[in-house]
Amino acid sequence: MEQWNPDDKAGYLKFMGSTKAIFEKGFLELADKPFLYFTDMLKVVPDLVKMQSYLSVYRYISQFIDDEFLRRCFSFHPLLVGGNPFDSPLIYAMIHYLERAWGIHYALGGTGAIVAALGRLFEELGGKIHLQAEVEEIAVEGRQVAGIRLADGSLHRADAVVSNADVAFTYKNLIPAQFRRKYTDHKLARMKYSMSLFVIYFGTKRLYREQGLAHHNIILGERYKGLLDDIFNKQELAEDFSLYLHMPTLSDPSMAPPGCEAFYVLSPVPHLGAGIDWTTAAKVYRDAIMQFLEENYLPDLQANLIAEHYIDPLHFQNTLNSYLGSAFSFQPIFTQSAWFRPHNRSEDFDNLYFAGAGTHPGAGLPGVLSSAKIAADLIGKADNLRH
Ligand SMILES: Cc1cc2nc3c(=O)[nH]c(=O)nc-3n(C[C@H](O)[C@H](O)[C@H](O)COP(=O)(O)OP(=O)(O)OC[C@H]3O[C@@H](n4cnc5c(N)ncnc54)[C@H](O)[C@@H]3O)c2cc1C
Missing domain, CATH: 3.50.50.60 (FAD/NAD(P)-binding domain)
Structure with missing residues (x-):
């Protein structure tokens, strides 16, 4: 923050202070309580109004931070739960606070290890x-x-x-x-349904340790509001993209054989209500993302691929039974x-x-x-x- 725009440091600290209250109310107090009756909702309305819950995450962060790039960095979090930062109520700003307060955790063996552990627990309980x-x-x-x-x-x-x-x-x-x-x-x-995702899982037969990549990488494109508008409102498949690049081998070598890396890259895309024909669009979209990664982050990527599998909104709909392929x-x-x-x-x-x-x-x-x-x-x- 100090390097990028020192003027925003004080605002950021204020933002963190206010999201603490939102986190305590929205997550610690309410996330595991049912909202079955309208009276359950009425009880929390005064707090929601006090916390300005009617503001979107982006508008809220803009009250504290002036720099447009930093606004993007601290407002994209609703995308992690399927929301557009320009439409999601500010309660989702707490995701950033949660990540700072509790850290970002990774299960050794990947998400499959969590699924297996929950399965074991369920069976142990009978x-x-x-x-x-x-x-x-x-x-x-x-x-x-x-x-x-x-x-x-x-x-x-x-x-x-x-x-x-x-x-x-x-x-x-x-x-x-x-x-x-x-x-x-x-x-x-x-x-209204959340966006879908295009995800490419891939493995390489070489290491990529000199590129400065982290386990979690958010790669923001030039456009922010416009791209989100294309995904959520206009429901068009844009030519540009913003990506999340996951490189678990940095924390968990068991995810790939020695000398190899495992990755996945995901791009938020419109759900199937958009009418995009993924049977033809998927390969073109995949090629564009892999080319972009090769040119900017992973040199000679395509010559070093040894495993690859990609999924598009049709997978979410047809294999996971998700309405409109929403993720x-x-x-x-x-x-x-x-x-x-x-x-x-x-x-x-x-x-x-x-x-x-x-x-x-x-x-x-x-x-x-x-x-x-x-x-x-x-x-x-x-x-x-x-x-
Ligand atoms: C690429 C990706 C990365 C993600 N990363 C993260 C992350 O880092 N952290 C995080 O917190 N969240 C992450 N998420 C979000 C998180 O995974 C989901 O929100 C969560 O898994 C949703 O859980 P669920 O139980 O609702 O659905 P699911 O996990 O989809 O489970 C529903 C299950 O029901 C089964 N099913 C459907 N219909 C039937 C039927 N008729 N009969 C029997 N079974 C059926 C499906 O096959 C599926 O297994 C990520 C999501 C994706 C797609």
Whole structure:
């Protein structure tokens, strides 16, 4: 900060001070509490007004910092949970505070190690996991759900169902329309969805240690507001991009064989509502990103590739069952947050619960784990489920 624009140092320190209060209220106090009733929302309104929650993250940071580049550096964080910094309420400014206060953590072995550890914990607690078992329908009996029907036709009855699949997908594809009062197909179509992602996972047969790269690299393009506008509002695939380049081998050599590196690079792109034909656009987009990386960060990249796999919005839609291929479910705007977000206990069915990015509090691992805690607490307190 001192090197780039010393005049902004005092403003930055003030910003950090104010985001501490937002973090304490928004994350420590509210992220793992359900917002089932409108009164839950009313209780927090005075604090939200006091904290100027109606401002966007970008407008908020602009009150403290003058330099445009620094404004970008300290406002991009809503993108990590699927939000446009120009539309996301300032509560998401706390992500920067959280990263400074608690640090940025990496699980050795990658995200798969977290998934495996959660699976082990679940089994140690007596749970049973069935893999490759696609749920095709949630069986409904009045205001209750009765269990799930798998793709093989088998019905598994249950006292309660927790859906961790995308909420919009769950309502639209797993529960027949005639049983839904709140989340009708029409309402789901009118809601706003976060952007999708284009992600290239790749490995190289040489090391890249002299390039000054870090484990996490944010590569901002020339355009900021314009590019975000293309992604979220105009829904156009721009020729330029801003990238996140992940280089886990710097912290975790187990991610690649000796003498090799592992990377992924991601670019936020419009969701499938934009009508982009990814069957033809994907390869062109991939080539542009790899060429850019080769020219600017990773010399001779393409001659040194030994592994590569890329995914586009069609993967999010067709493989992960995410509505419109959105990577972070409902866009985190004020009217789709807290009580306004689909509840952790379904508004339509008393014993259907949600955990994951599409329910409260929202996307990202801290958010989805908080949502799981809320769902577990609600089930523990539900009268009809006490034995
Ligand atoms: C490239 C990338 C990098 C990220 N990096 C970070 C990061 O560094 N830190 C962070 O905090 N967050 C990160 N995120 C965000 C985070 O991963 C997500 O917000 C989070 O995983 C969402 O969790 P979820 O449980 O809602 O959905 P998911 O993790 O997608 O889980 C939903 C699961 O449900 C399954 N499913 C769907 N339909 C059915 C069905 N009918 N039957 C059975 N199963 C079904 C899907 O296959 C999927 O496995 C990243 C996301 C991406 C894409």
